[in-house]
Amino acid sequence: MSQSFDIAVIGATGTVGETLVQILEERDFPVGSLHLLASSESAGSSVMFRNKNVRVREVDEFDFGKVQLVFFAAGPAVTLSFAPRATAAGCALIDLSGALPPEQAPQIVPEANAQVLAGLGKPLQVSSPSASATALAVVLAPLRECLDLQRISLTASLAVSAQGRVAVSELARQTAELLNARPLEPTFFDRQMAFNLLAQVGAPDEQGHTSLEKRLVRELRQVLNQPLLKISVTCIQAPVFFGDSFSVTVQSANAVDLAKVNAALEAAPGIELVEAGDYPTAVGDAVGQDVVYVGRVRGGIDDPAELNMWLTSDNVRKGAALNAVQVAELLIKELL
Amino acid sequence: MSQSFDIAVIGATGTVGETLVQILEERDFPVGSLHLLASSESAGSSVMFRNKNVRVREVDEFDFGKVQLVFFAAGPAVTLSFAPRATAAGCALIDLSGALPPEQAPQIVPEANAQVLAGLGKPLQVSSPSASATALAVVLAPLRECLDLQRISLTASLAVSAQGRVAVSELARQTAELLNARPLEPTFFDRQMAFNLLAQVGAPDEQGHTSLEKRLVRELRQVLNQPLLKISVTCIQAPVFFGDSFSVTVQSANAVDLAKVNAALEAAPGIELVEAGDYPTAVGDAVGQDVVYVGRVRGGIDDPAELNMWLTSDNVRKGAALNAVQVAELLIKELL
Known part of the structure; x- marks a missing residue:
């Protein structure tokens, strides 16, 4: 089992790409040579891997x-290009952009499918x-044992980092402006993001759904089979x-047995169930972690x-980079 | 119709009480004498009403x-005391604390019931x-014409001001500490509130529901009859x-006719429907306004x-102080 794989990471300078490279190292993935790739604007910088600077080309x-x-x-355009x-060169590929149809490249969350x-x-x-689909699939998959899932209604409150570093900087800048009573000048977001909630991420279609929402529904159904x-999302x-x-x-077709739900969540991989009465938060628990945190597990009021x-x-780590590496860990067994 | 009413406001120094006094003035409520009351700690300060300082007693x-x-x-304890x-003195009363049972003091949202x-x-x-119940009732009540409401699933993202001035100050202070890379010291909230979401407001019961959530369900059912x-909340x-x-x-028992839904929302009092494709935000739209803003009106994905x-x-204004004054405007017709 000393075989190693020569690997390319496209988008290596983005938040997800950089984390992915870091996770390959952390998990001691059998990397032979590592090729970091990006668009012409980002090429030329370098990223650390196993104590060496790897130039991005x-x-x-x-x-x-x-x-x-x-x-x-x-992004999807890069994948499509x-x-x-x-594949013509015979490479296995793992796409994180959502660009490829499921018939060509099925969505995989190792804990689920x-x-x-x-x-x-x-x-x-x-x-x-x-x-979002990754985090939800990790948690919903083990519940299929004890629930007959009929309907899921969810509100996903997304971190700005999903939109890249420019969104992270703008939230910080807007917040500082407001705290210092300076006039607010939104640039990346089209309105005040600091101390506010924006009800829509990306443009909606004619029916009012965003592509992120449609993607989540499509992917979750596919992963959960x-x-x-x-x-509803x-x-x-x-x-x-x-x-x-x-x-x-x-909503389940059968009555929910909370003891069974808790036991299924406790036993499932990729999940940390917090104790009853408490709840996890993004900042306090999830960030930097390899699991999806679950709390406030409760029935309906009646x-x-x-x-x-x-x-x-962690949307960048567990939701994207780590899941891709976990998929790769399974995939190399098929390649061996 | 020159009759006026002598009025007492208990809790006059809180965020809601202060806004209530301001709204009585704005709406030219027929106030004869105004008595502002508070606990012994807050008594002694004064609040402006019709260009005069009214001492809080x-x-x-x-x-x-x-x-x-x-x-x-x-708070509820003050109401109960x-x-x-x-009532022994023959006063009409409007309670904003949720302390009184509906048989004694039914919940009223003028736009709904x-x-x-x-x-x-x-x-x-x-x-x-x-x-929360007030805002939701204003919007759901007119939809009963065109929908057969079966189930409502909602996530309410609440502003810190509902917890009083100390919560407002703490969010500002935590945010400044983080932006200045100083160690965070939560006091009012039990963890980091800045740049984070807390999944629970108040302590949960054995079943995991908070009293705020149970109150919302109870009140909304009563107001919508x-x-x-x-x-689910x-x-x-x-x-x-x-x-x-x-x-x-x-979820409706019948198919949703979006044209009828939009027409019902357009026609209803107390609502501002934003145009399709756009959405309202707390900071950009609702704050300081007398209406509940509605956007992203859309069907299910399938x-x-x-x-x-x-x-x-605006949780303080439309959700609390203004609704109480609107109720009072109806109530004085019964007193006349």
């Missing part, structure tokens, strides 16, 4: 024949879902730097078939 | 025989619901100074019987 000029596995951690070249990998043709093409599951932007939080109501929970997860 | 020493109408804008004295007032015995005793309406604390926001999913909305409302 232009993806345009990359020869995919050099690697066996590629992570696509940039370069995935064909990667690892078995999907075994049925795939080569070169292996897999998607790592949006941070419940194509008819009813999901509102994704809002919270003035939080890192860590997504989810207020979740589940509906025996209802379950309510509060989830929080 | 101790409620303990007040002779309720001097007034015809009393607003209880302090002094409501019997007020004004008709309840006509059936009450004297002295009139009325409750003004929690800020739908005692069997299923309501999570009240969270957002790092927002003023203005509550609500992510609401409604459930025709689902309706989703985003609401935002």
Whole structure:
């Protein structure tokens, strides 16, 4: 088992790409050579890996024949441009952008649907879902044992880091301006983000749903293998730097046995269940951690078939970079 | 119609009490003499009313025989202590604390259930619901025309001002500490509130529900006169100074006709419907306003019987002080 893999990470200078490289090192992933790639603007900088600076190079000029596995951690356009070249060169790929259809690259969350990998043709093409779908799938998957999931209604309060470093800086800048009673000048966000909640992340379609919301519903149904599951979702932007939080109501066809729910959550991988009466927060618990935190597990006020929970997860780490690496850990077994 | 009323406001130095006094003046309420009352700690200060400083006096020493109408804008204990004295003196009362049972003092939101007032015995005793129940009732009441409401699932993101001035100061202080990289020392909140979301407001009961959540459910059912309406609610604390926001999913027994929903919201009093594609925010829209803002009105992603909305409302003004004054405006017609 000393085999190693030559790997490319596209989008290596972004928040997710950088964390992904860090996690490859932390988890001692069998990396042979590591190729960090980015668009021409970001190329030229370098990222630390195993105590060495690895230079970030232009993806345009990359020869995919050099690697066996590629992570696509940039935007959907980059995936659509370069995935064909990667697969033509025989590379396995893991896409984090949501660009590829599930028939081509199914969404995988190892805690929920690892078995999907075994049925795939080569070169292996897999998607790592949006941070929200990943966190929710980790928690909902083990509940299928004890609940007959009919409907999920959720409000996802997303951290600004999902929108990149510019959004993080703007929240800090807006906050400082307000505390210092200076005039507020929103730039990245179209209005005041500090001390406020924005009800919409991205532009809505004609029906009023954002692509993030539609993506979450699509991915969650696919990962849970419940194509008819009813999901109501509102994704809002919270003035939080890192860590997504989810207020979740589940309707089951059967009465909810809270003891069984708690036992299933305790036993499941990738979850930290906080004690009854307490609750986790993005900042205090989830950030920097490898698990989805779950708290406020409770029934309905008077509906025996209802379950309510509060989830929080590091959107960059657990929601994106770590899930992709966990998928890679499974995937290399198929490559061996 | 030149009759005026002698009025007492208990809790006059709190955020709600102070706003209530201001609204009595703004709306030219027929106030004869105004008696501002508070606990012994707050007595002695003064509040402006019609260009005069009105001294705040101790409620303990007040002779309720001097007034015809009393607003209880302090905590439940104060209402329970002094409501019997007020009614014994023949005063009408409006309680904002939630302390009185609905049989004694029904919850009233003028836009939703004004008709309840006509059936009450004297002295009139009325409750003004929690800020969340008030905002939701204003919006849900007119939807009963076009929807057969079966279930409401909601996440209420509450402003810190609902917890008083000390909570407002602490959010500001925590934020400044973090921006200046000083160690965070939570005092009022038990953990970091700045740049974070707290999943629970107040202590939960054995089943995991907070009293705020149970109050909201109880009040909303009473005001909408739908005692069997299923309501799932999570009240969270957002790092927002003023203005509550609500992510609401409604399940109807019939298919949702969005044109009818929009028309009903447009026509209803107390509501400002923002244009499709846009959404209101607490800070940018609701604060300081007399209406509940509604946006992101949309169906389910594929459930025709689902309706989703985003609401935002000034918790101190529309949610509490203004609603109490609106109730008073109806109530004095009964007293005349």
